[in-house]
Amino acid sequence: MKKIKLGLSMRQLGYHAGGWRHPDVPSGGAMDIDFYVRLARTAERGLFDLVFLADGVALRQRDEPAGSLCRANQNVELEPLTMLSAVAMMTKHVGLIATASTTYNEPYHIARKFGSLDHISRGRAGWNVVTSWSEAEARNFNREHHLDYDTRYDRAAEFVEVVKGLWDSWDADAFVHDKESGLFFDPAKMHVLDHKGKHFQVRGPLTVARTPQGRPILVQAGASDQGQEIAAASADIVFTAQTDIAAARDYYASVKDRLQRYGREPDDVLMLPGLLPIVGRTxxxxxxxxxxxxxxxxxxxxxxxxxxxxxxxxxxxxxxxxxxxxxxxxxxxxxxxxxxxxxxxxxxxxxxxxxxSGRGHRTVIGTPAMIADTMQEWVEAKAADGFNIVPSHMPVAVDDFVDLVVPELQRRGLFRTEYEGRTLRENLGLRIPASRYASR
Ligand SMILES: Cc1cc2nc3c(=O)[nH]c(=O)nc-3n(C[C@H](O)[C@H](O)[C@H](O)COP(=O)(O)O)c2cc1C
Known part of the structure; x- marks a missing residue:
C-alpha cells in the first residue's frame, strides 16, 4: 500500500471550540511566532508532509448570540505568508502551505509571494486556493457585498491560470550569470505571459526566477462542481471536510475521474480530508x-x-x-x-x-491503534490519500498525535520513517510540472 500523506492544519489554537481554555494551551499563541515554530518542528519530528494554514481576511464570526464573539478565540492571528517565511528558516523538511483568496488578491501578488516562499524554503511552499465566502471580507475590500458565487469561481479559474503562467516566466536555466561575457540571463529563456482575459490583464514576466519545485504546490478546498474543476485542472492536493466514508469515497472518485480530461493521472492529485483525533493510551x-x-x-x-x-x-x-x-x-x-x-x-x-467539535471535520476519539485503523480503512477504501490533521487544541493534541499515532502508523508500514526527498513535491511523490514553454 502507498504511504499515507499527513498535513497539520495549525491555525490559531486548534479546532475545538473550548480548546483555548485548556490549561496547557498558551492562549496568546496565535500571535506568537515561537508557538508556530514549535508546532512546525513537532510536525517535522513526526515526519509530516506539510503544515497548513487556513485563512480569512476579516473577523468573520458574528456576535450571535450576543456575548459569544468575545468568548471565542478566532479573532487575531499572524498573517500566514509572513509567518511561514519565518517558520521556513527554523525548519528543514516540512512543507509550508498558506491559504490566499482569489477574490481579494491580484494574481501577480500571489505568484510573487508564493514564488518567493518557495525559494526561501528551498522548495517547500504551497498555495491553498480559496474564493472566500463572507460579507465581512467584502467590507474590508471596498465592497458592500460579496461577489456572487459564479463570478467568484469564474475569477478564481482565470486567476489560477495567470499565476501558473507567471510561474513559467523563466526557464530553470535562464540565469547564466556569465561574468566573463557580461550576460546575466539568456533572453530566449525569459517568457512574457501577456495575458488578456475577462478578469485580468497581466503582462509579466514575474520578478521571481523559476522556483525549486518548478512551481509551488497547489491546494484546492472547495467542494462544488466549479471547485472540483479547478482541482482537476491544477491542484496537487484537495483539502476536504468529510465525516462519512461513503460520501468521502464518492468525492474522491468524482475528483479523480475528472483528471483525465486535463491530461492528468489519478495519482497527480492527493485527497486529504480533515481529521480531528483525540488520542488516549486507553x-x-x-x-x-x-x-x-x-x-x-x-x-x-x-x-x-x-x-x-x-x-x-x-x-x-x-x-x-x-x-x-x-x-x-x-x-x-x-x-x-x-x-x-x-x-x-x-x-x-x-x-x-x-x-x-471539529468544525465540520470528522472527530475520532480513541487509542492510537483505533485511530490508525480508521485512517487505514479510509485509505484502503479510496476515500483518502492521507489526512489533514485538525488538532483539537495545540500544542497538546499535536504532541499526542506525533508521539502516539505516528509510531503506530509506522509500525504498520503505512507511514514513512524518514523524509524521501528534499522538496515538498518530492516528499509527496508528485512530478515537477513542465513549463508551458518547454516544447517550444
Ligand atoms: C475543507 C475546506 C477548507 C476551506 N478553507 C477555507 C479557508 O481557509 N479560507 C477561506 O476563505 N475559505 C475556505 N474554504 C471555502 C472555499 O474557498 C469556498 O469559498 C467555499 O467552500 C464555497 O465553495 P464550494 O461550494 O466550492 O465548497 C474552505 C472550504 C473547504 C471545503
Missing part, C-alpha cells in the same frame, strides 16, 4: 480528554455553533428540550440537527456540544 483516557474539552465550551460559544441553522436559542433553558427553529438561515442543516436532537431526546446543551 479508550477511557481519550474519552476523558474529550469530556474535559467539551466542559470548557462556554454556553454562548456553544450556542453560536448552532445559531445559523437554529436561530437564537439563548433565551431557552440550556437543559431543556430543543425548540423548533425560527426562520433558520441554513434550512437543510436545521432539519438535520433537529432530527438528530429529537431522535436522541437531546437538550439544547447536548445539541450544541454535539455540533461544536
Amino acid at each position: 479508550q477511557a483516557e481519550a474519552e476523558a480528554k474529550f469530556q474535559q474539552l467539551q466542559d470548557l465550551i462556554h454556553p454562548l460559544v456553544g450556542l453560536s455553533q448552532v445559531y445559523g441553522p437554529m436561530g437564537d436559542l439563548s433565551s431557552y433553558p440550556l437543559d431543556g428540550p430543543v425548540p423548533d427553529p425560527v426562520d433558520p438561515e441554513m434550512r437543510s442543516r436545521a432539519a438535520v440537527l433537529l432530527e438528530h436532537a429529537r431522535r436522541n431526546n437531546m437538550t439544547i446543551r447536548q445539541l450544541y456540544l454535539a455540533a461544536s
Whole structure:
C-alpha cells in the first residue's frame, strides 16, 4: 500500500471550540511566532508532509448570540505568508502551505509571494486556493457585498491560470550569470505571459526566477462542481471536510475521474480530508480528554455553533428540550440537527456540544491503534490519500498525535520513517510540472 500523506492544519489554537481554555494551551499563541515554530518542528519530528494554514481576511464570526464573539478565540492571528517565511528558516523538511483568496488578491501578488516562499524554503511552499465566502471580507475590500458565487469561481479559474503562467516566466536555466561575457540571463529563456482575459490583464514576466519545485504546490478546498474543476485542472492536493466514508469515497472518485480530461493521472492529485483525533493510551483516557474539552465550551460559544441553522436559542433553558427553529438561515442543516436532537431526546446543551467539535471535520476519539485503523480503512477504501490533521487544541493534541499515532502508523508500514526527498513535491511523490514553454 502507498504511504499515507499527513498535513497539520495549525491555525490559531486548534479546532475545538473550548480548546483555548485548556490549561496547557498558551492562549496568546496565535500571535506568537515561537508557538508556530514549535508546532512546525513537532510536525517535522513526526515526519509530516506539510503544515497548513487556513485563512480569512476579516473577523468573520458574528456576535450571535450576543456575548459569544468575545468568548471565542478566532479573532487575531499572524498573517500566514509572513509567518511561514519565518517558520521556513527554523525548519528543514516540512512543507509550508498558506491559504490566499482569489477574490481579494491580484494574481501577480500571489505568484510573487508564493514564488518567493518557495525559494526561501528551498522548495517547500504551497498555495491553498480559496474564493472566500463572507460579507465581512467584502467590507474590508471596498465592497458592500460579496461577489456572487459564479463570478467568484469564474475569477478564481482565470486567476489560477495567470499565476501558473507567471510561474513559467523563466526557464530553470535562464540565469547564466556569465561574468566573463557580461550576460546575466539568456533572453530566449525569459517568457512574457501577456495575458488578456475577462478578469485580468497581466503582462509579466514575474520578478521571481523559476522556483525549486518548478512551481509551488497547489491546494484546492472547495467542494462544488466549479471547485472540483479547478482541482482537476491544477491542484496537487484537495483539502476536504468529510465525516462519512461513503460520501468521502464518492468525492474522491468524482475528483479523480475528472483528471483525465486535463491530461492528468489519478495519482497527480492527493485527497486529504480533515481529521480531528483525540488520542488516549486507553479508550477511557481519550474519552476523558474529550469530556474535559467539551466542559470548557462556554454556553454562548456553544450556542453560536448552532445559531445559523437554529436561530437564537439563548433565551431557552440550556437543559431543556430543543425548540423548533425560527426562520433558520441554513434550512437543510436545521432539519438535520433537529432530527438528530429529537431522535436522541437531546437538550439544547447536548445539541450544541454535539455540533461544536471539529468544525465540520470528522472527530475520532480513541487509542492510537483505533485511530490508525480508521485512517487505514479510509485509505484502503479510496476515500483518502492521507489526512489533514485538525488538532483539537495545540500544542497538546499535536504532541499526542506525533508521539502516539505516528509510531503506530509506522509500525504498520503505512507511514514513512524518514523524509524521501528534499522538496515538498518530492516528499509527496508528485512530478515537477513542465513549463508551458518547454516544447517550444
Ligand atoms: C475543507 C475546506 C477548507 C476551506 N478553507 C477555507 C479557508 O481557509 N479560507 C477561506 O476563505 N475559505 C475556505 N474554504 C471555502 C472555499 O474557498 C469556498 O469559498 C467555499 O467552500 C464555497 O465553495 P464550494 O461550494 O466550492 O465548497 C474552505 C472550504 C473547504 C471545503
